[in-house]
Amino acid sequence: MEKFSQHTGVGVPLRRSNVDTDQIIPAVYLKRVTRTGFEDALFAAWRGDPEFVLNQDAYRSGSVLVAGPDFGTGSSREHAVWALKDYGFRAVLSTRFADIFRGNSGKQGLLAAQVAQEDIELLWKVLEARPGTEVTVDLVAKQARADDVVVPFEVDDYTRWRLMEGLDDIGLTLKHEGEITEFEATRASWRPLTLPAKHLPPVEVVAARPVLRHGDDALA
Amino acid sequence: MAGTLAEKVWDAHIVRRGTDGAPDLLYIDLHLVHEVTSPQAFEGLRLAGRPVRRPDLTIATEDHNTPTLDIDRPIADLTSRTQIQTLRNNAAEFGVRLHSLGDADQGIVHQVGPQLGLTMPGLTVVCGDSHTSTHGAFGALAFGIGTSEVEHVLATQTLPLAPFKTMAITVDGELPKGATSKDIILAIIAKIGTGGGQGYVLEYRGEAIRALSMEARMTICNMSIEAGARAGMIAPDETTFEYLKGRPHAPEGADWDAAVEYWSTLRSDDDAVFDTEVVLRASDLEPFVTWGTNPGQGLPLSSNVPVPSEIADENERVAAERALEYMGLEPGMPLRDIAVDTVFIGSCTNGRIEDLRSVAKLVKGRKKADSLRVLVVPSSARVRLQAEAEGLDQIFLDFGAEWRNAGCSMCLGMNPDQLAPGERSASTSNRNFEGRQGKGGRTHLVSPLVAGATAIRGTLSSVADLGPDVEVPDGSPLEGAPVADARQSA
Numbered sequence: 001m002e003k004f005s006q007h008t009g010v011g012v013p014l015r016r017s018n019v020d021t022d023q024i025i026p027a028v029y030l031k032r033v034t035r036t037g038f039e040d041a042l043f044a045a046w047r048g049d050p051e052f053v054l055n056q057d058a059y060r061s062g063s064v065l066v067a068g069p070d071f072g073t074g075s076s077r078e079h080a081v082w083a084l085k086d087y088g089f090r091a092v093l094s095t096r097f098a099d100i101f102r103g104n105s106g107k108q109g110l111l112a113a114q115v116a117q118e119d120i121e122l123l124w125k126v127l128e129a130r131p132g133t134e135v136t137v138d139l140v141a142k143q144a145r146a147d148d149v150v151v152p153f154e155v156d157d158y159t160r161w162r163l164m165e166g167l168d169d170i171g172l173t174l175k176h177e178g179e180i181t182e183f184e185a186t187r188a189s190w191r192p193l194t195l196p197a198k199h200l201p202p203v204e205v206v207a208a209r210p211v212l213r214h215g216d217d218a219l220a
Numbered sequence: 221m222a223g224t225l226a227e228k229v230w231d232a233h234i235v236r237r238g239t240d241g242a243p244d245l246l247y248i249d250l251h252l253v254h255e256v257t258s259p260q261a262f263e264g265l266r267l268a269g270r271p272v273r274r275p276d277l278t279i280a281t282e283d284h285n286t287p288t289l290d291i292d293r294p295i296a297d298l299t300s301r302t303q304i305q306t307l308r309n310n311a312a313e314f315g316v317r318l319h320s321l322g323d324a325d326q327g328i329v330h331q332v333g334p335q336l337g338l339t340m341p342g343l344t345v346v347c348g349d350s351h352t353s354t355h356g357a358f359g360a361l362a363f364g365i366g367t368s369e370v371e372h373v374l375a376t377q378t379l380p381l382a383p384f385k386t387m388a389i390t391v392d393g394e395l396p397k398g399a400t401s402k403d404i405i406l407a408i409i410a411k412i413g414t415g416g417g418q419g420y421v422l423e424y425r426g427e428a429i430r431a432l433s434m435e436a437r438m439t440i441c442n443m444s445i446e447a448g449a450r451a452g453m454i455a456p457d458e459t460t461f462e463y464l465k466g467r468p469h470a471p472e473g474a475d476w477d478a479a480v481e482y483w484s485t486l487r488s489d490d491d492a493v494f495d496t497e498v499v500l501r502a503s504d505l506e507p508f509v510t511w512g513t514n515p516g517q518g519l520p521l522s523s524n525v526p527v528p529s530e531i532a533d534e535n536e537r538v539a540a541e542r543a544l545e546y547m548g549l550e551p552g553m554p555l556r557d558i559a560v561d562t563v564f565i566g567s568c569t570n571g572r573i574e575d576l577r578s579v580a581k582l583v584k585g586r587k588k589a590d591s592l593r594v595l596v597v598p599s600s601a602r603v604r605l606q607a608e609a610e611g612l613d614q615i616f617l618d619f620g621a622e623w624r625n626a627g628c629s630m631c632l633g634m635n636p637d638q639l640a641p642g643e644r645s646a647s648t649s650n651r652n653f654e655g656r657q658g659k660g661g662r663t664h665l666v667s668p669l670v671a672g673a674t675a676i677r678g679t680l681s682s683v684a685d686l687g688p689d690v691e692v693p694d695g696s697p698l699e700g701a702p703v704a705d706a707r708q709s710a
């Protein structure tokens with residue numbers, strides 16, 4: 001993971017609350033099996049609207065998203081974070097994030113910074129009054145700056161440390177492999193194993209009976 | 221020290237306690253995998269040259285993308301086919317047990333764990349799917365994770381996690397006739413809001429919860445995530461043990477006795493302290509429906525669509541205006557007057573055998589309204605086979621409904637089962653987000669009973685709207701039907 005201590009880029013004001021992950025990336029794009037290339041899917045339902053903020057030239061190259069409260073709610077899909085990153089975003093600022101989204105962001109090096117709602121309003125004003133204004137997100141000082149507006153943000157210490165060091169979670173955990181093995185040795189025998197598979201008597205599964213579809217004569 | 225249920229399960233899984241703000245490293249007992257959130261995780265393992273640490277604690281199934289028609293033919297949608305093929309390849313390569321389309325144990329991942337008896341009290345259960353909270357109904361600590369975490373669990377069978385806060389939700393009293401566990405959870409979400417549970421594990425308790433069947437409990441825990449919570453839990457009791465006993469992976473003999481002894485300790489101590497407590501009176505509840513575009517925008521069916529100009533809070537007012545515009549609803553109109561085009565009965569919230577039975581009893585001998593289509597999608601192949609053995613499929617077909625194969629189906633519209641733009645559904649699923657069931661589709665979340673009554677009348681309805689003599693059906697087997705216990709036979 002790339003180290004992250006400070007980033008400066010065009011700020012994008014997204015005046016919406018409750019932006020759930022279905023809005024960030026609709027389910028149809030989840031069929032892909034790759035880990036990159038989701039930029040076209042970001043906010044897909046809104047991208048058709050010429051008024052939508054990312055369709056305006058000044059914001060198109062944005063990399064700091066300033067959103068309303070409860071960002072990233074709903075489905076756990078990490079694709080939401082990939083889509084934001086693939087588009088070019090490095091940080092999202094919001095009053096409140098859904099837990100899973102925040103967790104996913106931290107793991108992927110996208111900063112989810114929690115900012116007080118009145119400070120979000122201040123940033124929105126700057127970004128709307130002067131489209132294309134750059135926002136500096138400073139993870140060392142835990143501050144976001146846009147022109148003369150300087151606002152503090154919150155991010156938990158552990159995530160901050162990992163982002164600044166660019167550390168990979170799995171590598172960190174595997175340092176403690178000995179402890180994992182020790183723990184496994186104490187696991188009670190009633191706890192389930194998926195293997196070997198235990199089955200009910202095998203049944204042949206055929207398609208459900210002939211299906212009457214909407215509009216068929218038989219339904220009339 | 222006195223502890224809550226969630227804390228007890230947490231503590232029993234700490235491999236390494238975090239210090240200096242670092243998270244605890246938690247052992248994961250059961251990892252459920254499906255085709256949508258796993259390909260990139262397996263790719264990560266491959267790139268790093270890492271194996272799956274515990275294939276014997278991992279199980280995969282195909283559910284989100286699978287078609288519910290023509291399951292014996294290659295999947296028509298190429299990207300879906302690729303995604304499912306990718307899971308099959310990964311499962312073979314890494315030695316993971318997979319239940320594929322056409323297998324009796326294929327189905328929605330949150331049905332597969334419980335029906336095989338893999339989901340048990342006191343476990344930690346994870347899956348790359350937010351509705352993993354469903355398994356909390358057994359007294360497991362179960363939560364959804366993202367794909368990076370899926371990879372982490374595959375590689376290490378652990379997760380670094382910061383402790384959750386705890387919230388007790390006590391539902392006192394007795395549910396009135398016609399109200400179900402779905403109405404309890406919709407009422408809870410409307411009360412605490414879609415963000416109200418953020419950072420919390422919710423523990424549902426109280427008389428009304430104790431009285432619920434295992435399946436009804438799963439419905440409640442399933443939707444914990446819609447209140448923003450990480451997980452929902454219910455302390456295990458006789459109902460839980462009874463459900464588990466005899467299932468393929470349930471412990472046997474001395475293991476069973478040891479397990480039950482331990483499981484019986486899994487309850488919040490009387491003097492345990494929760495970070496937050498919420499109380500609800502079951503007797504006040506009635507059938508609930510959502511009118512908006514998040515699960516917190518719900519009201520009793522007897523009310524009217526909200527009038528945004530009467531909402532004081534500005535954020536909520538704007539959200540309501542937006543929602544009503546999307547939903548195509550008039551402020552102030554009675555919810556009962558809303559006509560729907562599609563009734564969807566299924567999903568990991570309400571696609572289980574008891575749900576199907578209760579609807580079947582209601583619609584038996586009737587015809588659906590001409591104006592709508594009815595889709596019945598069992599949550600797993602096993603549930604489908606059981607329903608067919610009990611004759612439910614014929615009741616649905618006679619009613620004019622479509623009887624489909626198992627999967628997520630119209631819950632999220634990744635397969636061809638989708639709403640057309642502007643089309644309106646009454647759906648037993650869990651999310652009414654914009655476009656969730658198809659681009660431009662409009663969703664009203666309802667209980668199975670409301671779905672059934674709506675299918676009969678054509679507009680959002682409760683059982684009571686069908687007339688004073690209509691009995692409120694429950695989830696027990698139909699009278700005279702051959703009972704097919706999914707545990708013994710299919």
Ligand code: SF4
Binds near residue numbers: 328349627631649
């Ligand atoms: S049925 Fe719906 S909510 Fe449940 S796992 Fe499938 S898509 Fe998710």
